[in-house]
Amino acid sequence: GESVGLHLPTLSVQEGDNSIINCAYSNSASDYFIWYKQESGKGPQFIIDIRSNMDKRQGQRVTVLLNKTVKHLSLQIAATQPGDSAVYFCAENSGGFQKLVFGTGTRLLVSP
Amino acid sequence: NAGVTQTPKFQVLKTGQSMTLQCAQDMNHEYMSWYRQDPGMGLRLIHYSVGAGITDQGEVPNGYNVSRSTTEDFPLRLLSAAPSQTSVYFCASSYESRGTEQYFGPGTRLTVT
Numbered sequence: 001g002e003s004v005g006l007h008l009p010t011l012s013v014q015e016g017d018n019s020i021i022n023c024a025y026s027n028s029a030s031d032y033f034i035w036y037k038q039e040s041g042k043g044p045q046f047i048i049d050i051r052s053n054m055d056k057r058q059g060q061r062v063t064v065l066l067n068k069t070v071k072h073l074s075l076q077i078a079a080t081q082p083g084d085s086a087v088y089f090c091a092e093n094s095g096g097f098q099k100l101v102f103g104t105g106t107r108l109l110v111s112p
Numbered sequence: 113n114a115g116v117t118q119t120p121k122f123q124v125l126k127t128g129q130s131m132t133l134q135c136a137q138d139m140n141h142e143y144m145s146w147y148r149q150d151p152g153m154g155l156r157l158i159h160y161s162v163g164a165g166i167t168d169q170g171e172v173p174n175g176y177n178v179s180r181s182t183t184e185d186f187p188l189r190l191l192s193a194a195p196s197q198t199s200v201y202f203c204a205s206s207y208e209s210r211g212t213e214q215y216f217g218p219g220t221r222l223t224v225t
Binding site for chain 2: 008034036041042043044045046049089091099100101102103104105
């Protein structure tokens with residue numbers, strides 16, 4: 001089952017390449033940001049998060065960069081694998097209970 | 113732990129019918145929420161709950177009701193289904209009210225004809 005529509009921006013990479021997925025957020029008051037991965041027919045899966053008092057955070061093979069000056073967030077995936085193929089969403093939390101505002105997503109296609 | 117579970121996985125309704133989408137979590141999370149996901153759009157918050165007996169509206173609450181009688185369960189009711197409610201619905205839960213990871217269920221794909 002397809003989880004999102006057909007008009008998502010798409011990033012195509014070769015296996016082993018590094019991938020960079022970008023996201024512009026809207027609210028300068030947002031203080032918490034999350035990246036989610038969504039495979040076809042499944043719910044979003046947490047990848048990594050970052051708070052606004054940081055500009056970089058690293059996980060296993062992933063790094064999130066936050067530039068508050070230009071309201072920009074990026075997700076870097078090192079040594080991309082075919083299993084990384086999915087739709088990636090950024091989300092910002094600008095206040096209140098988990099009022100996450102999700103971006104529209106980027107589809108990552110990894111070729112062997 | 114099963115995490116967040118949702119039933120049914122697929123559902124087809126006729127306009128005007130009502131139904132309840134079930135959501136349950138076994139992580140003892142106080143905070144639960146419902147989202148809908150439409151093509152070309154990110155997830156949008158429908159309703160949320162900060163604990164048993166407490167619910168509130170999200171971004172797109174019209175046409176939906178919720179209740180939270182237990183910590184584990186958070187059903188979403190469609191009162192009179194409309195084609196505009198055709199979507200994929202996700203339930204999520206989290207340990208804290210904000211600033212922490214939300215765990216999502218597998219989703220319910222609803223079609224209203």
